[in-house]
Amino acid sequence: xxxxxxxxxxxxxxxxxxxxxxxxxxxxxxxxxxxxxxxxxxxxxxxxxxxxxxxxxxxxxxxxxxxxxxxxxxxxxxxxxxxxxxxxxxxxxxxxxxxxxxxxxxxxxxxxxxxxxxxxxxxxxxxxxxxxxxxxxxxxxxxxxxxxxxxxxxxxxxxxxxxxxxxxxxxxxxxxxxxxxxxxxxxxxxxxxxxxxxxxxx
Numbered sequence: 001x002x003x004x005x006x007x008x009x010x011x012x013x014x015x016x017x018x019x020x021x022x023x024x025x026x027x028x029x030x031x032x033x034x035x036x037x038x039x040x041x042x043x044x045x046x047x048x049x050x051x052x053x054x055x056x057x058x059x060x061x062x063x064x065x066x067x068x069x070x071x072x073x074x075x076x077x078x079x080x081x082x083x084x085x086x087x088x089x090x091x092x093x094x095x096x097x098x099x100x101x102x103x104x105x106x107x108x109x110x111x112x113x114x115x116x117x118x119x120x121x122x123x124x125x126x127x128x129x130x131x132x133x134x135x136x137x138x139x140x141x142x143x144x145x146x147x148x149x150x151x152x153x154x155x156x157x158x159x160x161x162x163x164x165x166x167x168x169x170x171x172x173x174x175x176x177x178x179x180x181x182x183x184x185x186x187x188x189x190x191x192x193x194x195x196x197x198x199x200x201x202x
Contacts (some may be wrong), residue, residue, distance in 0.1 A: 028192070029185035030177050037165065037173035040064065044101065047114035047126035054171055061096045061194050063177075064165040066143050068104035068158050069116040074179075075100075078162055079120045081183050086123060088187035093194060101127045103134065103160050104143040108117065141165060168193055180186050 040054040040062055054062075063082060067075035080101065086093045100117055102108035105128045108116075113126030129137070138145065148157035166175035166189075175194055177186050 005035040014110070023135075024138075028175060028189045030175055030181045032191050033173050033176045037176075038140055039173060040167040040171040041140065042101075042127075042129075042133070044127040044129040044133055044137070044141045047110055047117055047128075049110045052127070055083050056146070057097050057099070058171065059095075059169050060192065061169060062167045062171070064141075064167065065097065065098070065112065065163070066099065066103050066138070066145060066160050067162075068102050068160070069112055070104065071158070071160075074162050078164065078179070079124065081186075082164065082177075083120045085183050085190060086121070088134045088183060089194065091192065096123055096190070096194065098124045099127050100124060101134070101137065103138070104147065104158050105129065105134065166190070166193065190201045 019040060040057070043053050045053070046052045065078065065082075067078070069075070079098070082098050086096055086098075089096070098120070100113075102113060108126075108128055110126075110128065113128055117124040117126035137143075143161050143163075145160040147156065148159075150156045162179055164177035166177065168174050175189055
């Protein structure tokens, strides 16, 4: 698989930070991307080998992020923090799903993705696709990634963005989590989104 690059959602993040900063006490604590990012849409293979699309997760709050199982630190840390965030969100958060899309499908087989995702809990799902499907999805959300040149053992580095997109039960983009966001802030915003504890624009 040849290295691919696409654009990162920097403009959406910058705008969301401004929106968050302008709010009052009821504003989100992470980043509001309502109406700034496209709705959830994809066609991929899940970690059981089934073809899935966004419609399969309709009715659930869905968190979408990109990475790869050989990632030495960022992916594991992010997924562990999301698991902590979901636990802190309270009863009812079992309806949420975390969709982890590999940007390294050459090494991340279906079986590898399943073992990796399930290590973080039953609400985590590994997704993979061919180059065309992955490029379509990363273009849609302006996510960047690149594959380095293989070494003598065939190993290579992968660079990728670490943002987490959060979609409501209707598939609308609502929140963006970044590595700078604390788990308690993410949990509070997820509770608001899942349980309606704060007003939400649609």
